[in-house]
Amino acid sequence: MGSEIWLGLLSGIAFGFVIQRVGASNADKMARAHLMMESDIPKFMLMAVILSAVGLLGLEAAGVANTRVLPTSLVATGVAGILFGIGWGFCGYCPGTTWAAVGEGRLDAVFALIGGLAGAAFFAHLHEFFIPLLYDPFNVGQITLADWTGSRPAAVVLLVFIFGLCIGAIHFLWKGKNGGQTP
Amino acid sequence: MDKKNTSPIYWPWLPAAFALAGIIVFIFATFGPPASSSGFVSLIKGAVQTVAPGYVENNPHYATMPDTGSWLFAFVLGMAIGGFAAGRTGRIQVRDIPEIWEKRFGNSRIKRFAATFAGGFIILFASRLAGGCTLGLFISGSTQLAVSGLYFGVLIFAVAMVTAHLVYGNTGKEE
Numbered sequence: 001m002g003s004e005i006w007l008g009l010l011s012g013i014a015f016g017f018v019i020q021r022v023g024a025s026n027a028d029k030m031a032r033a034h035l036m037m038e039s040d041i042p043k044f045m046l047m048a049v050i051l052s053a054v055g056l057l058g059l060e061a062a063g064v065a066n067t068r069v070l071p072t073s074l075v076a077t078g079v080a081g082i083l084f085g086i087g088w089g090f091c092g093y094c095p096g097t098t099w100a101a102v103g104e105g106r107l108d109a110v111f112a113l114i115g116g117l118a119g120a121a122f123f124a125h126l127h128e129f130f131i132p133l134l135y136d137p138f139n140v141g142q143i144t145l146a147d148w149t150g151s152r153p154a155a156v157v158l159l160v161f162i163f164g165l166c167i168g169a170i171h172f173l174w175k176g177k178n179g180g181q182t183p
Numbered sequence: 184m185d186k187k188n189t190s191p192i193y194w195p196w197l198p199a200a201f202a203l204a205g206i207i208v209f210i211f212a213t214f215g216p217p218a219s220s221s222g223f224v225s226l227i228k229g230a231v232q233t234v235a236p237g238y239v240e241n242n243p244h245y246a247t248m249p250d251t252g253s254w255l256f257a258f259v260l261g262m263a264i265g266g267f268a269a270g271r272t273g274r275i276q277v278r279d280i281p282e283i284w285e286k287r288f289g290n291s292r293i294k295r296f297a298a299t300f301a302g303g304f305i306i307l308f309a310s311r312l313a314g315g316c317t318l319g320l321f322i323s324g325s326t327q328l329a330v331s332g333l334y335f336g337v338l339i340f341a342v343a344m345v346t347a348h349l350v351y352g353n354t355g356k357e358e
Contacts, residue, residue, distance in 0.1 A: 007213050008254035012261020013268065014206045015217070020269035022199040027299075028281035029193075034347035042340070044196040044203070045322065051204030052211075052326040059212050066215035070314045070324055072331035077320075080313030081335045084306050085342020090350055091302025092281060094317040095310055096219035098303065099259045103266030107279035111296040115303030120223040121231075122304070123311035127244035130312060144328040155328045163325075 016100040025100040027092030027108065034089050039174035046163045046170075057156050069142040076135035192274045207326065214254050216327065218319030220310035222259030224248045229256070244311070287354040 016025075022044050023029040032038035059065035088094055093101060093112045101109030123130070145155035194202075210217040224244070229251030232239045239245045249255060270277060280295045288294055310316035313335055315323065321339065324332015 004214065004254045005252070005257045008257030009261040009264075011206060011210050011214070011217070012258040012263075013265040014261075015203070015258070016262035016265025016267075017269040018194075018199055018202045018206065018265075019262075020266045020275070021194045021273060022196060022203075023193045023275065025266055026275065026281070028278070028283050031281060031283050031347055031351065034344045035351060036344070040193065040196040044200050045317075047197060047200035048203040048207065049322055049325045051200060052207040052322070053328065055204060055208035056211055056326050059208065064212050066211060067327050068216050069327050069329045070320060070331045072329070072334060073313075077313050077331055077335050078338065080309040081338025082342050083309035084313070084316070084335075085339045086346050087302045087305030087309065088317075088339060089343035089346025090305075091299045092284075093299065093302065094306060095223060096259070096262060096316065096318045099219065099222070099262040100266030100269075103263035103268075104270035104275075105267075105277050107292070108281075108295050108299045112299040112303035115300035116220075116223050116307035117227055117303075118300075119304035119307035120220070120311055121227050123308045124224065124227070124242055124244035127242065127311075131243075134312065143330045145330065145333075146328055152328070159325065159328060 012099075015096075016103060019097060020100050020104055025093075025097045025104055025106070025109075027101070027106075030088075030092040030097070033174075034092075036174045039170050042170050042174075043167050046167050050160050050163050053156050053159050057153060060152070069144055071139050071142050073135045073139045075138040076130075079134060207322070211326070216319065216323035217258065218255060218315055218323060219259055219262065220307060220316035220319055221248060221255045223307055224311065225251055225253055225256040226259075283351060283354055287351050 019025055022040065024041055024044070029038060030041060033041040056065055056067070060067075084094075091108075091112055093109060095116060098109050098112045098116060102113055145158055146152045149155040149158055207217060225248055228239055228245045228248055231245075232250060279292060280290060284295055284298075306316065310319070313320055314331075315321075315335075317339065321332050321336040325336060326332075
């Protein structure tokens with residue numbers, strides 16, 4: 001086994017530990033976030049992106065970043081976003097949190113994991129049908145905010161500003177500000 | 184509720200975001216954009232390979248994805264181990280049916296498990312169609328300033344909020 005396996009395992013353990021502790025693997029907390037009753041998880045996710053984007057800029061300056069921007073397909077990414085939102089709002093798990101929740105011992109997450117394996121296998125089987133139909137014709141390429149702002153640092157500033165506004169809006173519009181702990 | 188003394192203790196969101204971002208930046212330096220829906224594909228590929236190697240070889244989706252001997256699978260396996268370690272050492276209450284779900288739909292485990300199976304099926308199907316999930320497309324993508332990640336992110340949050348309102352109605356608001 002190469003070092004990449006150990007790096008993956010180590011990264012996963014750290015990642016799973018943090019998302020369990022912040023409550024992202026708790027479907028109850030996730031549902032309350034979607035219902036605007038509890039603001040921790042969305043603020044956590046957006047802030048993690050802000051900090052990671054700044055960190056990635058540093059990695060790029062140091063020349064050690066490995067990036068791979070996924071293309072935007074207006075139809076495939078759009079349809080997938082809507083379907084994903086339905087599944088996420090309905091069951092309260094997303095692919096990553098499912099694994100942490102299974103490890104934590106939540107039985108309903110085990111079924112989300114099995115359902116996920118079935119869904120991924122189903123897509124893989126129909127890949128040749130869906131990709132040319134929904135993805136390829138509407139693919140506008142690997143566009144990033146930097147294509148619009150002209151430079152990567154300026155795009156990071158724009159991202160930080162937009163996500164910062166979202167965090168502020170969530171903080172003031174969502175009701176729960178006490179970490180979701182029932183008083 | 185009479186569970187005043189057993190309130191779950193969660194990490195505050197801001198320091199937790201610093202911790203997660205540190206891990207994400209580490210992953211970008213040592214691997215590339217982190218992803219978790221790909222781990223599902225790697226697991227199936229590894230499993231199906233042993234019984235039907237020809238099918239996997241001729242399938243374009245499995246051809247683009249590594250099998251279980253990969254960073255992507257080690258990562259999701261690690262997430263389960265991390266969840267286990269955090270669960271065993273913390274005070275967060277673990278339930279098989281979320282409280283809010285039980286209030287709305289009762290305590291039938293079959294009903295909840297069928298719902299999470301269906302939900303899991305939809306989110307993984309959608310993730311594969313988009314090329315990534317909450318982590319692999321929204322978080323990794325937005326960190327790289329990708330428009331695909333931002334576009335996906337706006338849709339998943341908005342649709343999940345509408346869906347949750349339709350599913351739960353006013354459940355939980357009476358507290």
